[in-house]
Amino acid sequence: MKPRFKHLLGIELLTRSDIIGILDQTESFLEVLKRPIPVVPALRGKTIVNLFFEPSTRTALSFSLAASRLSAHCVNFSFPSSSVQKGETLLDTARNIEAMRVDGVVVRHSMPGAPHFLARRLKAFVVNAGDGCHEHPTQALLDAFTLRQHLGSLKGKRILFVGDIAHSRVARSNIICFSKLGARVAVCGPPTFLPTDIEKLGCEVFYRLDKILYEVDVVNMLRVQNERTDLSLFPSIREYRALYGLTRERLSKLDKSVLVIHPGPVNWGVEMDFEIAEFPQTLILNQVTNGVAVRMAVLYLLAGGHEET
Amino acid sequence: MRQAVIDEQGLKTLVSQLASDISRRNRGVKNLVFVGIKRRGVPLANRLAKELSLNQKYRIPVGAIDITLYRDDLQLVAETPICGGSEIDFDINGRIIVLVDDLIYTGRTVRAALTELLDFGRPKSIQLAVLVDRGHRELPIEPNFVGRTIKTRHDDLVDIYLVEEDGTDGVFLTRR
Amino acid sequence: MKKPERVLLAGGRVVDPGNRRVRIWDVLIQDGRIAKVGKQLRATGAQRIDCRGKHIAPGFIDMHCHLREPGQEDAETIATGTKAALAGGFTKVCPMPNTDPPIDSEALVRFELARAKEAGFARVYPIGSCTKARAGKELAEIGSMKQAGAVAVSDDGSWVDDPQVMRRVLEYCKAFDLPVISHCELTGFPYGVANEGLVSTRLGLAAGPDVSESAAAARDILLAEFTHARLHIAHVSCAATVSLIRWAKARGVQVTAETCPHYFTLTDAALETFDTNFKVNPPLRTDKDRQAVIDGLADGTIDAIATDHAPHTKSAKEVEFDIAPAGFIGFETAFSLGYEQLVLAKKLSLADYVSRMTTAPARILGLPMPCLQPGADADLVILDLKARWTWTRDQVFSRSQNSPFFGRQLHGRVIGGFLGHKQFWFLHPA
Ligand SMILES: [Zn+2]
Numbered sequence: 004m005k006p007r008f009k010h011l012l013g014i015e016l017l018t019r020s021d022i023i024g025i026l027d028q029t030e031s032f033l034e035v036l037k038r039p040i041p042v043v044p045a046l047r048g049k050t051i052v053n054l055f056f057e058p059s060t061r062t063a064l065s066f067s068l069a070a071s072r073l074s075a076h077c078v079n080f081s082f083p084s085s086s087v088q089k090g091e092t093l094l095d096t097a098r099n100i101e102a103m104r105v106d107g108v109v110v111r112h113s114m115p116g117a118p119h120f121l122a123r124r125l126k127a128f129v130v131n132a133g134d135g136c137h138e139h140p141t142q143a144l145l146d147a148f149t150l151r152q153h154l155g156s157l158k159g160k161r162i163l164f165v166g167d168i169a170h171s172r173v174a175r176s177n178i179i180c181f182s183k184l185g186a187r188v189a190v191c192g193p194p195t196f197l198p199t200d201i202e203k204l205g206c207e208v209f210y211r212l213d214k215i216l217y218e219v220d221v222v223n224m225l226r227v228q229n230e231r232t233d234l235s236l237f238p239s240i241r242e243y244r245a246l247y248g249l250t251r252e253r254l255s256k257l258d259k260s261v262l263v264i265h266p267g268p269v270n271w272g273v274e275m276d277f278e279i280a281e282f283p284q285t286l287i288l289n290q291v292t293n294g295v296a297v298r299m300a301v302l303y304l305l306a307g308g309h310e311e312t
Numbered sequence: 313m314r315q316a317v318i319d320e321q322g323l324k325t326l327v328s329q330l331a332s333d334i335s336r337r338n339r340g341v342k343n344l345v346f347v348g349i350k351r352r353g354v355p356l357a358n359r360l361a362k363e364l365s366l367n368q369k370y371r372i373p374v375g376a377i378d379i380t381l382y383r384d385d386l387q388l389v390a391e392t393p394i395c396g397g398s399e400i401d402f403d404i405n406g407r408i409i410v411l412v413d414d415l416i417y418t419g420r421t422v423r424a425a426l427t428e429l430l431d432f433g434r435p436k437s438i439q440l441a442v443l444v445d446r447g448h449r450e451l452p453i454e455p456n457f458v459g460r461t462i463k464t465r466h467d468d469l470v471d472i473y474l475v476e477e478d479g480t481d482g483v484f485l486t487r488r
Numbered sequence: 489m490k491k492p493e494r495v496l497l498a499g500g501r502v503v504d505p506g507n508r509r510v511r512i513w514d515v516l517i518q519d520g521r522i523a524k525v526g527k528q529l530r531a532t533g534a535q536r537i538d539c540r541g542k543h544i545a546p547g548f549i550d551m552h553c554h555l556r557e558p559g560q561e562d563a564e565t566i567a568t569g570t571k572a573a574l575a576g577g578f579t580k581v582c583p584m585p586n587t588d589p590p591i592d593s594e595a596l597v598r599f600e601l602a603r604a605k606e607a608g609f610a611r612v613y614p615i616g617s618c619t620k621a622r623a624g625k626e627l628a629e630i631g632s633m634k635q636a637g638a639v640a641v642s643d644d645g646s647w648v649d650d651p652q653v654m655r656r657v658l659e660y661c662k663a664f665d666l667p668v669i670s671h672c673e674l675t676g677f678p679y680g681v682a683n684e685g686l687v688s689t690r691l692g693l694a695a696g697p698d699v700s701e702s703a704a705a706a707r708d709i710l711l712a713e714f715t716h717a718r719l720h721i722a723h724v725s726c727a728a729t730v731s732l733i734r735w736a737k738a739r740g741v742q743v744t745a746e747t748c749p750h751y752f753t754l755t756d757a758a759l760e761t762f763d764t765n766f767k768v769n770p771p772l773r774t775d776k777d778r779q780a781v782i783d784g785l786a787d788g789t790i791d792a793i794a795t796d797h798a799p800h801t802k803s804a805k806e807v808e809f810d811i812a813p814a815g816f817i818g819f820e821t822a823f824s825l826g827y828e829q830l831v832l833a834k835k836l837s838l839a840d841y842v843s844r845m846t847t848a849p850a851r852i853l854g855l856p857m858p859c860l861q862p863g864a865d866a867d868l869v870i871l872d873l874k875a876r877w878t879w880t881r882d883q884v885f886s887r888s889q890n891s892p893f894f895g896r897q898l899h900g901r902v903i904g905g906f907l908g909h910k911q912f913w914f915l916h917p918a
């Protein structure tokens with residue numbers, strides 16, 4: 004299989020069959036991870052750089068692990084957020100990477116389009132590990148993979164996103180990804196958390212959680228950043244929790260077959276009560292394991308073969 | 313020019329011969345496990361195991377190995393091969409592994425399979441069984457059991473068909 | 489550029505925007521002025537330029553551009569900018585005062601004029617700032633700037649946020665019959681790098697809603713009505729603003745407006761690739777807005793077309809979309825884009841289109857009426873409307889090369905013209 008795409012910049016640029024191809028490939032890497040020695044030599048001699056312009060230990064770790072389980076060299080660079088504002092770093096970094104002749108770049112950046120900027124300037128392949136409020140494609144792929152493990156297929160399933168859709172790249176990538184796989188997507192949050200024209204992406208919009216929560220197959224909770232209160236998007240954590248939190252009370256009324264996912268890290272007591280961890284269908288830890296397998300599949304598909312000499 | 317080298321009946325005979333060679337050499341089948349190399353090594357391994365398990369209490373475990381991630385030409389091929397995953401759900405430590413493939417040619421596939429197998433554990437020994445040996449080895453690897461040796465030129469094509477994969481049994485040689 | 493005695497432009501189609509007519513006429517130029525216009529003129533001894541198949545129009549006026557001098561001479565200078573203007577057929581340009589330092593005094597207005605004279609390309613009619621240092625707090629010396637040659641005032645780049653200050657600016661300008669040009673953008677909304685809508689939602693770009701422009705325009709229109717002063721709305725980009733201006737004009741408010749070629753040519757769909765050359769303020773909007781802008785031009789709600797020519801260096805634009813400066817160069821593509829989107833698309837006649845870049849801005853700014861009549865300055869352009877061409881980086885006259893239009897097939901082209909005594913040719917007249 005030669006991937007149709009040279010980079011993984013966003014779910015929006017993938018077709019349904021591209022996504023299914025990556026998910027199928029992920030199955031093999033999940034098997035590799037269960038071996039006594041969970042390392043394969045597939046990407047021996049390849050060098051992958053993790054460029055993190057925004058702190059994210061978990062995602063960086065997951066990509067590093069994926070690279071090393073494929074026997075690639077993985078180098079981590081993180082930059083202070085202050086360097087981004089100066090606006091010279093990205094171009095400089097691109098030039099340096101080009102000079103160092105690395106094979107792949109995994110980039111996390113606070114501004115949308117930064118991976119696209121690198122992709123236009125580099126011979127190396129580029130994986131978007133989150134760009135501002137735009138996309139986080141590997142998170143969407145791992146969530147789709149996790150759900151597929153439990154549901155078989157996402158086709159016709161009702162999936163509800165709850166929280167700050169407007170400032171969430173996970174929400175964007177997941178909404179697009181799940182829709183492409185045939186799910187019926189709904190979003191719920193205070194109107195100040197819902198971006199303009201979100202319904203044109205093909206999702207139903209709800210302002211009241213109790214109106215929709217008990218009718219869905221999957222709940223995808225999103226992180227609420229405390230600092231958002233400063234922007235007068237919602238009045239207080241207390242009110243948010245009461246209206247949109249997956250509280251103990253709501254949980255007790257939830258059907259036990261409903262799956263709950265969250266991109267992490269969770270703000271316990273804000274968007275979710277701690278009791279959710281004991282809920283049978285919370286897949287938060289499955290998501291973490293699958294994250295490595297999905298990222299192995301992505302790196303393998305982008306780095307393997309097709310070296311044009 | 314394409315010609316049939318082994319027909320359906322001939323292939324059955326070769327499998328039986330291989331089975332009895334393996335059994336004779338190992339003085340029975342105790343402690344043996346079979347691992348087929350994907351794809352056509354897997355049905356062959358199943359056939360051999362089935363034949364050797366007849367009239368035995370011991371059921372020979374059969375695994376499958378996909379060597380895609382261990383290929384030494386991943387950087388050279390134009391397309392990233394899809395990896396099918398390996399299925400070895402038994403412990404190989406201390407066992408005698410019979411590695412099975414339909415064809416041996418340069419020896420590189422077997423090299424990859426050996427490397428991968430050793431990442432699954434430390435077997436007592438590994439033996440190699442192939443249906444057809446067409447020569448032209450590029451590595452010092454020789455099978456322990458060979459169904460048939462066919463003299464070929466480098467640019468000949470050897471096609472092996474198995475019912476399980478292709479709906480029919482037979483071996484064909486195409487000269488170019 | 490040589491200095492001709494007498495020149496006869498023979499056989500061209502003369503576009504007269506004042507009378508909305510196009511006729512095959514000869515034009516005789518003598519001493520930098522138009523001497524005669526008519527059929528088959530005789531002019532012994534004159535240089536004869538065969539203009540058959542070409543159009544001749546008054547030189548265009550760009551009432552809104554950024555020439556970056558003083559302060560950002562690495563992006564553009566008055567000399568390079570006015571030369572690029574000529575290449576686009578603009579013989580008169582009005583630079584906005586958001587330079588460094590801003591043009592907020594008589595001396596700085598005179599500096600611009602002196603620089604323009606030295607350069608000798610397009611004529612410059614400076615716009616002074618409304619407030620000192622464009623800070624939106626105290627009135628600038630508008631009277632002295634007018635005396636030095638300023639033709640309008642504007643704090644372009646920012647909106648005059650304080651309603652009391654804006655009211656004072658509008659009132660004060662009545663004494664000098666100067667229009668106040670407003671860059672309508674509410675303060676308080678986060679600075680949007682893209683139009684708020686489906687595209688910004690999909691791309692996760694910080695969004696500026698169109699209501700930021702229209703609500704600002706609404707306040708300024710009502711202030712203009714209240715003060716009986718003259719208001720000009722810069723770079724109209726959205727449907728709501730067009731409706732408001734239409735409403736205001738019907739009420740008799742003294743309001744005029746301009747739009748720019750990109751607002752009737754492009755939409756926010758162009759942002760898909762995060763190419764910073766498409767980042768502009770106000771942002772590219774939806775197709776509905778694009779259509780409304782065209783309708784506004786067609787029914788006269790929007791009076792003028794200006795470029796908002798905004799040069800930026802390569803290094804300034806080679807950054808993340810969020811932090812790239814807004815705007816792109818516009819002189820050299822403006823005429824062709826309007827010709828394609830308005831004339832060829834049958835929204836405006838050729839004469840009406842030309843009036844949006846000649847008589848309309850002249851009327852707003854109080855400049856001599858552009859026309860091709862005996863006695864007028866010989867500021868004119870010669871156009872090849874049949875030309876199909878592609879703009880490439882090596883053709884650029886501006887010092888900066890930030891344009892979203894490279895590689896685009898363009899229709900109609902400026903081949904040269906006259907600037908009083910001077911001839912300028914960008915393509916061979918034959
Ligand atoms: Zn402006």
Ligand SMILES: [Zn+2]
Binds near residue numbers: 552553554584645
């Ligand atoms: Zn401007």
